[in-house]
Amino acid sequence: xxxxxxxxxxxxxxxxxxxxxxxxxxxxxxxxxxxxxxxxxxxxxxxxxxxxxxxxxxxxxxxxxxxxxxxxxxxxxxxxxxxxxxxxxxxxxxxxxxxxxxxxxxxxxxxxxxxxxxxxxxxxxxxxxxxxxxxxxxxxxxxxxxxxxxxxxxxxxxxxxxxxxxxxxxxxxxxxxxxxxxxxxxxxxxxxxxxx
Amino acid sequence: xxxxxxxxxxxxxxxxxxxxxxxxxxxxxxxxxxxxxxxxxxxxxxxxxxxxxxxxxxxxxxxxxxxxxxxxxxxxxxxxxxxxxxxxxxxxxxxxxxxxxxxxxxxxxxxxxxxxxxxxxxxxxxxxxxxxxxxxxxxxxxxxxxxxxxxxxxxxxxxxxxxxxxxxxxxxxxxxxxxxxxxxxxxxxxxxxxxxxxxxxxxxxxxxxxxxxxxxxxxxxxxxxxxxxxxxxxxxxxxxxxxxxxxxxxxxxxxxxxxxxxxxxxxxxxxxxxxxxxxxxxxxxxxxxxxxxxxxxxxxxxxxxxxxxxxxxxxxxxxxxxxxxxxxxxxxxxxxxxxxxxxxxxxxxxxxxxxxxxxxxxxxxxxxxxxxxxxxxxxxxxxxxxxxxxxxxxxxxxxxxxxxxxxxxxxxxxxxxxxxxxxxxxxxxxxxxxxxxxxxxxxxxxxxxxxxxxxxxxxxxxxxxxxxxxxxxxxxxxxxxxxxxxxxxxxxxxxxxxxxxxxxxxxxxxxxxxxxxxxxxxxxxxxxxxxxxxxxxxxxxxxxxxxxxxxxxxxxxxxxxxxxxxxxxxxxxxxx
Numbered sequence: 227x228x229x230x231x232x233x234x235x236x237x238x239x240x241x242x243x244x245x246x247x248x249x250x251x252x253x254x255x256x257x258x259x260x261x262x263x264x265x266x267x268x269x270x271x272x273x274x275x276x277x278x279x280x281x282x283x284x285x286x287x288x289x290x291x292x293x294x295x296x297x298x299x300x301x302x303x304x305x306x307x308x309x310x311x312x313x314x315x316x317x318x319x320x321x322x323x324x325x326x327x328x329x330x331x332x333x334x335x336x337x338x339x340x341x342x343x344x345x346x347x348x349x350x351x352x353x354x355x356x357x358x359x360x361x362x363x364x365x366x367x368x369x370x371x372x373x374x375x376x377x378x379x380x381x382x383x384x385x386x387x388x389x390x391x392x393x394x395x396x397x398x399x400x401x402x403x404x405x406x407x408x409x410x411x412x413x414x415x416x417x418x419x420x421x422x
Numbered sequence: 423x424x425x426x427x428x429x430x431x432x433x434x435x436x437x438x439x440x441x442x443x444x445x446x447x448x449x450x451x452x453x454x455x456x457x458x459x460x461x462x463x464x465x466x467x468x469x470x471x472x473x474x475x476x477x478x479x480x481x482x483x484x485x486x487x488x489x490x491x492x493x494x495x496x497x498x499x500x501x502x503x504x505x506x507x508x509x510x511x512x513x514x515x516x517x518x519x520x521x522x523x524x525x526x527x528x529x530x531x532x533x534x535x536x537x538x539x540x541x542x543x544x545x546x547x548x549x550x551x552x553x554x555x556x557x558x559x560x561x562x563x564x565x566x567x568x569x570x571x572x573x574x575x576x577x578x579x580x581x582x583x584x585x586x587x588x589x590x591x592x593x594x595x596x597x598x599x600x601x602x603x604x605x606x607x608x609x610x611x612x613x614x615x616x617x618x619x620x621x622x623x624x625x626x627x628x629x630x631x632x633x634x635x636x637x638x639x640x641x642x643x644x645x646x647x648x649x650x651x652x653x654x655x656x657x658x659x660x661x662x663x664x665x666x667x668x669x670x671x672x673x674x675x676x677x678x679x680x681x682x683x684x685x686x687x688x689x690x691x692x693x694x695x696x697x698x699x700x701x702x703x704x705x706x707x708x709x710x711x712x713x714x715x716x717x718x719x720x721x722x723x724x725x726x727x728x729x730x731x732x733x734x735x736x737x738x739x740x741x742x743x744x745x746x747x748x749x750x751x752x753x754x755x756x757x758x759x760x761x762x763x764x765x766x767x768x769x770x771x772x773x774x775x776x777x778x779x780x781x782x783x784x785x786x787x788x789x790x791x792x793x794x795x796x797x798x799x800x801x802x803x804x805x806x807x808x809x810x811x812x813x814x815x816x817x818x819x820x821x822x823x824x825x826x827x828x829x830x831x832x833x834x835x836x837x838x839x840x841x842x843x844x845x846x847x848x849x850x851x852x853x854x855x856x857x858x859x860x861x862x863x864x865x866x867x868x869x870x871x872x873x874x875x876x877x878x879x880x881x882x883x884x885x886x887x888x889x890x891x892x893x894x895x896x897x898x899x900x901x902x903x904x905x906x907x908x909x910x911x912x913x914x915x916x917x918x919x920x921x922x923x924x925x926x927x928x929x930x931x932x933x934x935x936x937x938x939x940x941x942x943x944x945x946x947x948x949x950x951x952x953x954x955x956x957x958x959x960x961x962x963x964x965x966x967x968x969x970x971x972x973x974x975x976x977x978x979x980x981x982x983x984x985x986x987x988x989x990x991x992x993x994x995x996x997x998x
Contacts, residue, residue, distance in 0.1 A: 239629025239968050248544045251620045259612060259650045266655025266691075270662065270684055274673070277681050284679075355671050359679045362671040366662065 253401035257408045260374075264412050267370060268419055271363045278359060287360045288351035290421050291344055298340045299417050302375075305333035306410035309382075313403055316394075327386055330406070334379045341372055367420055371413060378402075378409040456546035457960055461553050462532035463853075466846075468560060469524035473839075475564070476515035477920055483508045488906075488913035490895040503592060505894045506575030511567070513578030514600065517696070518607050519560055521838035525703040526649075527556070527611065529845050530618050530642045532853065536951035536958060537636050539627025539967045539989070543617045552613035559606035566599030574600035577892060579689060582674035582682045586666040598667050605660045608653050615646035627950065627989075630969035633727075634988070636949045637720060637973075640727055641706030645699045648734045652695040659688030683748055690741035697833065698737045702730055704841030705772060708794040711848050712776055714947045715791040716783025717984050719974040721775045729775075733768040740765055746814045747821045755814040762812030769805055773798055784977075788945075789863030793844035796871050797836045804832030807882070822892075825885025828878045835874060843867070843926070850930075851944045855956040856937030862929040869922030876915030880908040946985045949973045953989050 246254070275282045283289065312326035345365075353361045381402045388394040452460060478496075485492075486500040493499050500508065531549065535542055543549045567573040574596040576585040585601075588594035622635070622643050662673040663685065672678030674685050713720050720726065742750055742758040776798055785791070807829040810816045820826055843866075850858045889902050896902045896909070943952040950969065954962050967989035975986040 239627075239970070241628040244624035246623070248620050248624055251623060252545060252548075252616045255616045255619055255650060256612075259654050262651055262654025263657055264654070266658030266688055267661075269655070270658060270673070270688065273681060273684055273687075274679075278679060355665070355669055359672065362665070362673055366665065366671075366673075370661070 247397050247400070249397050249401045250404065253404045257404060260408060261412075264370075264415075267367055268415065271367055271419060274359055274363055282360075284358055284360050287358060288348060288353045290364065291347070292421050294340075294344065295417060295421050298337055298344075299414060301333050301340070302337045302410055302413050305330045305337065306407060308333060309403055309406055313399065316396075316399060324386075324389060327382070327389060331379065331382045331386060334375060334382065334406075338372060338375050338379065341368070364420060367416055371409070371416055374409045374412075378406045381405060454550065456542070456550045458531045458535050458543050458546070458549060459853075459958065461549050462528045462530075464553050465523040465531060465556065466528035468557060469520050469528060469842075472515050472519040472523075472560060476512050476520060477923070479508045479512040479515070480916065481920060483512070484913040484916050486894070487896065488910045490897050502894045503572060503575060506577075506892070507567070507573040507593070507596065509892055510575050510577050510600075511563070511573050514604065515563070516834065516838060517578065517700070518604060519563065521700040521834065522607075522611060523556065524842045525700055525707075525838065525845075526618075526642060526645055527552075527614055529638070529703060529707065529849075530614070530646070532849070533636075533951060534618055534621050534639055534642065535625070536852075536954060536962060537639055537949050537973075538622060538625060538630060539950045539963070539969060540621065540625035541961045541963070541966060544621045544625055545617050548613050549617050552610045552617070555606055555613070556610035559603045559610060562599055562606065563603035566596045566603065569595035569599060571596055579693070580663070580685075581689075582663060582666065582685050583676070586663060586674050588667070594667075598664070601660055601664050601667065605657060605664070608657055608660075611649060612653065615650045618646045619643055619650075627967055627969040630988075633723060634969055634972045636706075637709040637723065637726060638703065638706030641702040641709075641730060644730050644734050645702040648695045648702075648737065649699045652692045652699075652738065655688045656692035659685055662688075683745070683750070686745050686748055687741070690744045691738075693744065694741040695734070695737045698733055700837050701769075701833070702733070704797065704837040704844075705730070707841055707845040707848070708776065708797050709779075710947075710949070711790045711794040711844055712779050712783075713974045713976060714848075714945050715786045715788055715794075716780050717786075717976045718779055718783040719976060721778040721781075723972070723974065726772055726775050729768045729771050733765065733772075736761065736765045736768070740812075743812050743814070743817070746817045752814075759812060759814045763809065766805060766809060766812070773802060773805075788847075789858070789860055789867060790844050790848035792864065792867050793840055793847060796867070797840045797844060800832060800840065800871070800874070801836040804829060804834075804836065807832060820885065822890055823885035824881045824889045824891060827891050828881040828885055831878050831881075835878075839870075843870075846930075848945070849951075850933065851940030852951055852954075852956050852958070854934055854937075855940055856933050856935075857940050857944060858933040858937060859929050862925055862932075866922055866925040866929065869925065870919055873915045873919035873922065877912045877919065880912045884908050943987075946983070948975055948985050948987050950988050953987060 244251075278284060308326050308330035312323050312330060315321075315323035315326055348364075353364065355362055355365050385394055385399055385402045388398060455461065482494050482497040482500055483505055485494040485497070486505055491499070531543070534540075571593040574580070574585070574591070574593050576591045576593075576597060580597075580601070584590045585597055588597065591597055622639055626635070662671070665671045666674055666680075672680045674680045674682050676682060709720055709726070739761045740758060742754060743762045746755050746758075780795075807825070811820055811826060811829055846853075847858055847863055850856075884902075884905055887902070887905060889896065889905070893899075896906075940956050942954070942956055944956075945952070950967055951958075953967055968991075969988050970990065970992050971986065971988055973988055975988075977984045978986050
């Protein structure tokens with residue numbers, strides 16, 4: 227048969243499987259937007275730091291708890307690792323997916339609670355949103371991240387519930403993981419910029 | 423309001439009869455529908471209503487400038503505070519609630535599934551949520567005009583400390599409502615953008631390859647990518663500004679160690695790509711129309727596509743040209759001058775490619791074609807005057823004058839208004855199954871275009887003479903008071919232009935009910951949406967089409983017809 231005007235062979239085309247499934251692609255685009263959102267916040271903070279007269283952290287303000295938060299950072303990173311292994315178990319249909327996913331969720335919950343306790347202590351020491359640039363940026367950045375952790379926590383709980391009913395599929399679990407990896411991955415950057 | 427319009431349009435012929443088995447209630451069919459076509463209509467009619475509100479505002483403040491202090495018919499005396507509020511909200515509405523919903527959301531939702539041969543978006547419920555959030559944001563903005571203190575009056579760019587501190591802007595509630603409305607509007611388009619990109623990548627008809635996608639869809643997708651990539655920092659800035667207004671933080675307050683210029687960076691990092699976010703869909707609409715009515719292949723499809731991508735990338739490196747007088751480092755101003763002048767190259771290139779498409783074509787001057795051609799001509803004026811503003815030396819003089827104002831109206835008017843009219847006159851037969859009246863369309867076209875030039879050419883002259891923006895009454899400035907004639911000309915032309923819009927609205931409603939039935943493919947165009955019924959039923963096609971070739975196979979030698987629809991199998995081609 228002759229080729230058509232664009233030089234491709236005649237024939238009935240077939241529908242191809244998408245390279246990236248819908249839910250995953252949608253989540254990736256959303257996470258890309260989130261990356262830009264956090265970049266905006268972090269660059270605003272970096273500019274704020276460099277503008278500060280009298281050095282950073284500002285004198286006379288409470289110090290942020292570096293060591294305790296290092297522990298908390300480790301907990302969140304461990305949660306990401308647990309989720310990674312949960313996914314591997316899920317792909318192999320291994321029964322260990324449930325405890326691993328449970329561990330990831332529990333560590334995420336621990337992170338939020340620990341941070342809440344940290345905030346209570348800091349507010350007690352006089353660090354509030356309106357106490358100055360440090361307080362404002364601290365609660366803005368860490369609080370925005372905390373909201374994302376809570377959202378990710380709820381999403382993971384939902385996947386856990388689906389898993390318990392044996393109707394969790396790859397196309398639900400995969401986007402949920404992407405979001406959680408984002409939440410876990412952005413935290414060390416915040417820790418480095420805000421606490422250290 | 424918006425929904426009422428959709429009802430009239432879709433109760434029209436044959437739609438219900440054919441698909442009676444769906445039997446949905448009024449609410450689920452037109453208000454809470456997940457059908458991409460209904461959502462597109464919702465966006466479009468909301469956009470038209472907002473455009474009328476924005477046009478009414480321009481009428482009120484232009485009358486104040488031409489006849490200062492006199493009572494404006496239909497509005498009353500414009501006070502200083504109201505004047506600020508009117509110009510602020512005119513700008514906000516026209517960009518965020520007119521250009522974006524009509525060009526990206528309405529045409530994007532309507533065209534993407536139809537042009538790629540899909541039955542709907544991949545996330546229909548997210549799509550519906552997107553419109554609902556958009557509607558709420560529009561309502562919040564309209565409510566903000568009626569709260570104590572009135573609507574926000576700190577300019578659509580909302581620079582702090584003016585916008586952050588109620589003692590300065592005197593609109594404590596209006597400012598916060600404005601900010602919340604804008605932020606919600608961004609969330610709505612974020613959800614829409616996820617849908618657009620995913621749908622185009624994953625739901626194309628079998629056989630439709632990357633370079634078989636109609637240019638308008640690529641442009642909408644590139645615009646969505648730009649939007650998604652640029653809006654994050656602005657949302658970050660909006661959260662910070664909101665906290666400055668409501669909680670009492672001092673992120674942008676220099677007294678407390680904050681940085682007001684930071685807002686400008688966050689705003690314009692979004693704000694300049696935003697220009698291309700709305701420009702590219704309009705360029706895409708024009709590309710479809712000039713190919714159809716010149717009966718020629720789009721000149722160098724791939725070059726246009728890659729140029730559009732390049733424009734998108736460069737648009738992220740030009741934002742500080744809005745801040746040449748804000749106290750940024752002069753070395754940085756040099757860099758941004760260069761990038762700004764560079765970005766005019768790809769756009770000029772695209773316009774040349776469009777003109778090359780026209781060259782030697784058998785041009786039919788229908789109403790959509792007139793709009794498309796006027797887009798090229800008028801946008802060119804906007805682009806050329808931008809060169810003077812992109813160069814930091816001349817911008818120091820022109821900054822915040824009417825020259826700037828006339829410049830960006832010469833870009834945004836072609837984009838939002840001409841682009842919309844081009845698109846609606848072209849796709850109206852597909853959307854509603856009937857032709858629009860061509861004579862009325864042409865009268866409306868000439869009335870709008872001539873009046874438009876009479877509005878803004880005088881403003882170029884005024885701006886070059888040093889007239890600044892956002893000033894309530896120029897009679898207080900002896901050097902400027904003498905040029906009142908030019909202001910009266912501009913305002914009179916605005917009145918003429920607004921009156922001519924009545925012809926469009928009449929034509930629209932009249933054609934909905936009395937227009938000539940259009941049939942499937944009234945323009946003899948190639949793209950897949952013309953193979954569906956007009957208007958397309960729920961699900962678009964009884965059987966989804968295949969795609970066999972690119973979208974612009976017009977005047978192919980050796981064929982009897984001068985067009986070759988994308989879904990026609992090649993074996994019907996004449997033997998060589």
